[in-house]
Amino acid sequence: MSEVVSGVSAIPNPFLEQIGIVSEEMHDGRARISLELQEQHMNSWQITHGGVLMTMLDVVMAMAGRSLHHDQKGVVTIEIKTSFLQPGGVIGGKLEAKAQAFHQSTTMCFCDGEIWSGDKLVAKAMGTYKYLKSLKSKASLQKMGGTD
Template sequence: MTESITQANQALNPFLHELGVEFLEMENGQARLALDLSERHMNSWQITHGGVLMTMLDVVMAMAGRSLSAELKGVVTLEMKTTFLQPGGVPGGRIEARGKAFHQSTTMCFCEGEIWNGERLVAKAMGTFKYLRRLKSGENMKKLYGSD
C-alpha cells in the first residue's frame, strides 16, 4: 500500500492514527499492518502492551474479512480470542500483524491473525466478524481501494 492509503486509513480511524499503525495490504482475504514501537506502546515492564497487540489483531482480521466483500462492507467484532506467546517487542523495534479470512458466510466472516516481531511469533488470535450494511465509512473505503 502507498503512504497515501495509510494516511487515508488513519484519517478514518483516529485511534489507529494515534498508535501510528501503518497499513501494508488488504486484498483477497488477507491483510497486513505494521507498527514501529516506541515508549508510548510499552507496559510497565517496558515490553509492548497487550492492548496494542490485541488492537492490531482485531483490525488486521477485520480488514482481511472486509477485503472479501465486493462492497467493502463494514464489520464488527462478535468475538475474539488471543493467545500471547512471548513478549511483543521493545522501543525501537517493529512488529507486523497478519490477518487471514478463512471462512465467509453472507453475514459473517471467520478470521485468524498473528503478530510477528521479525521471525518470532508473538501472539495469535481467532475472531468472528459480522458484516454490516454499507456505512458511510464503507463508502470511503470503497473510494480508497478503487472498487466499483
C-alpha cells in the same frame, strides 16, 4: 466497503493513526499491518502492552474480512480469542500483524491473525466478524451506541 487503494484500506481511522499503525496490504481475504514501537506502546515492564497487540490483531483480521466484500461498509467484531506466546517487543522494535479470512457466510466471516517481531511469533488470534451494511447517519450510530 470503502474503496481500496493499492491494496490498502482507504477508511480513515483517527485511533489507529494516533497509535501509529500502518496498513501495508489488504486484498483477497488477506491483510497486513505494521507498527514501529515507541514509548507509548509499552507497559510498566517496558514491553509492548497487550492491548496494543489485541488492537493490531482485531484491526488486521477485520481488514482481511472486509477485503472480501467491496460492497460492504465494514465489519464489527463479534469475538476474538488471543494467545500471547512471548513478549511483544521493546522501544525501537517493529511488529507486523498478518491475517486471513478462512471462512465466510453471507453475514459473517472468520479470520486467523498473527503478530510477528522479526522471526518470532508473538501472538495468535482467531476472530469472528459480522458484515455491517452502511449506517445512514450519525444519528444511527448514536442510537447503536445507546446515546442520544
